[in-house]
């Protein structure tokens with residue numbers, strides 16, 4: 001083991017609170033009509049963005065061009081049903097049942113829960129974000145982004161992001177949701193296996209808004225700062241809030257997130273403690289190795305200020321010693337990166353330990369070449 005620090009092994013992924021697959025096989029629906037072999041280029045597909053779907057809405061828009069011609073002008077609901085049945089066939093059985101169960105779970109919440117602050121459910125950049133953040137995103141250059149971002153430790157980016165009013169509204173919505181959960185005794189899934197408190201925002205209607213947050217605001221930053229982990233191709237997310245304090249979770253153990261890039265923004269309220277501690281980025285193989293002194297970093301949350309880091313950047317949260325801390329988390333994922341990762345062994349462009357090992361191999365190889373040259377030199381002198 002390298003480095004001077006040992007931590008207990010980080011929890012990997014932390015799960016995302018999704019129900020376990022059912023054992024009984026579900027019947028596979030075989031559509032009586034087939035997709036076309038070639039896309040109908042003249043057809044203008046509908047938007048599926050506003051629907052609660054178990055696949056990315058853009059997949060439905062793309063697939064619509066392949067629908068049998070007689071279906072093209074069917075209702076959106078009929079087209080969704082047809083395409084969804086086809087897409088589900090491509091998921092492994094366990095995944096398919098899991099996706100179906102999760103869809104039903106969400107549907108149940110959404111059809112019964114009455115949102116309090118409706119303005120949160122559609123993206124309003126000007127009222128959500130502080131002007132400096134808006135400007136940097138709108139200018140959309142590396143320089144403009146760098147001008148608002150600090151990097152107090154390698155790979156830990158921080159910047160002012162959310163308006164105080166937005167934070168208040170989101171906290172009020174979460175409290176309203178929790179009151180509804182208590183009143184109705186509805187059993188909700190927590191954000192992941194590490195939390196007893198907190199709520200999954202995607203499960204009660206905020207998925208579309210959070211998708212827009214990822215697409216329009218987090219992906220442009222990740223593309224510049226985290227290109228090696230699929231920062232430019234983030235295409236799905238898990239969005240939730242965590243709550244800490246005497247009456248909630250107290251701290252959060254050492255772990256890595258099930259994400260390529262994680263956005264963590266403090267929403268308030270008043271609290272002390274709760275610092276994030278970081279211990280360097282690691283691939284699967286090296287997740288339990290020690291940390292180098294330069295990888296050790298503590299960050300104190302400030303309401304409205306975002307922290308952006310790799311999911312594989314090992315971290316945890318210290319005890320919130322007084323008050324109530326609520327943070328918004330967006331675990332952003334890239335399916336392209338995950339697929340490519342299966343065929344790679346060396347992650348020295350982002351894993352601290354792969355990189356250290358690679359440098360060590362290069363150093364050893366240079367030293368061996370030098371001593372070989374010196375030996376040959378010595379022989380020729382004699």
Ligand SMILES: O=C(O)CCC(=O)C(=O)O
Nearest residue numbers: 242252257264317327329
């Ligand atoms: O409490 C925090 O700020 C950290 C939360 C976190 O790391 C997580 O939920 O993955």
Ligand SMILES: [Fe+2]
Nearest residue numbers: 255256257315
């Ligand atoms: Fe985390």
